[in-house]
Amino acid sequence: MSRLDVFVPPRPSNWLIRAMTPVNRRFMLRGFPGLRGVCDIRTIDFPEREQARLAAVCGQGKATFVTPNHPEFFTDWMLDKEISARLFPDAAFWATNGVVNGLGTLAQKFWLANNLIAQIPGNSEPAREHSIDWALKGNVVLLHPEGSVGWHSNYVAPLMPGAVDMAIDAARRGREADPAFKAFVAPVVWKLVFQRDVEPELFAECGYVEGRMKIGTGEGLRLNERVYRLYKMLLERDEADLGIVPEPSAGFDVRHRLLVKTTCDRLGGLLTIDTPEPTELLRVAMRRLREAKTDPAAPEIKSAIDRLALNLRLGDFAFSSEKVTQEELAEHIKRIRNDYCKGTMRDTLNRYVPRPAGPRTAIIRVPEPLAVHEFDGTVEEALALLRTRMWEALDGINGVVTGDGGARAYPNPFRAG
Helix, strand or coil: CCHHHCCCCCCCCHHHHHHHHHHHHHHHHHCECCECCCCCEEEEECCHHHHHHHHCCCCCCEEEEEEECCCCCCHHHHHHHHHHHHHCCCCEEEEEHHHHCCCCHHHHHHHHHCCEEEECCCCCHHHHHHHHHHHHCCCEEECCCCCCCCCCCCCCCCCCCHHHHHHHHHHHHHHHHCCCCEEEEEEEEEEEEECCCCHHHHHHHHHHHHHHHCCCCCCCCCHHHHHHHHHHHHHHHHHHHHCCCCCCCCCHHHHHHHHHHHHHHHHHHHHCCCCCCHHHHHHHHHHHHHHCCCCCCHHHHHHHHHHHHHHHCCCHHHCCCCEEEHHHHHHHHHHHHHHHCCCCHHHHHHHHCCCCCCCEEEEEECCCCEEHHHCCCCHHHHHHHHHHHHHHHHHHHHHHHHHCCCCCEEECHHHHC
16 A cells, blocks of 8 residues: 555644744735735735634534635635644544545655644544544644535535544543533634735736647637637537537536536446436445456546546536626636646646735634534535635625725626526
């Protein structure tokens, strides 16, 4: 078994964790005069009342699982670290095994010393048990409830059940020793807003993506049209590969749904199972592929899995609004760049440390935590309640943005075409 698939318990180093806080704040977030931070977050809007709400459910006698939304890779952990440095510096963080275990021995030691917990696909039980044990000691465990990064800060994706499952187990174990023990799932919602017009920078990044994908320049189009053109050409490529002939009058959303359905039907046929909901089919297919790597159909199954996963990344959130903000267009570009631009050192660095188009403000809010020790509903009901609270917090953040003058917006081409 490779290092990638072996769980190694974190070995948190208090001095290293605390030493990294100023590094994170200056080099990763705010930057210096004349030198912008990697994430280029100049301002953090995180009111004291929000911090107090989160701090109140952390500490001894409590098991707390903090669950931020997950709109942007790398920046997520930098903001998570800032929140933890302010409120719970001993927190443990879930991360993919590709980050914790996949970058070599020295990198693994560094991440384990920073208290990262490696999530091993198909074998998450060791990480789960370590997390519960850590939380039962009065420490925080932080994991993202939306799963993988979606690049959609205006949308709360369906939540994964891990945090709720662990909190339920922690509450049961904790109360066996202390009837007053409490367990919480504490959601956090944050959103990044550009501090100025970054259209020239987004045009430049569009040009880079067009070049790497070899699809010709979209120069002369408006920004929203140029981003839409990227997705439309990818859609047309997949339609051609699968032999789909769309109706001439069909809009992008109709064609996209047909592409997803066709891919699901083919993948279900390869696996000889009834085709469930696409996200569930994807999970089943990935598990089957891990268990049957010698199957002669494995390459075809993997190809179908990859196509489905990439197309599910553009969800209904893209089609729902009449307008699309500059931040959302930036996310569309990043999603394509992350998923399709590979093979060079520059592309690899961008996947791990994506650079924003310009300076930003991070707006952070804390919805009401879920007191698991008092909750009598099912896991599904708990997830629905948490998601509702996260949506309400996101709506509140958008109200702040609107009150400050509104986001830069364009007609949404995905809705129109």
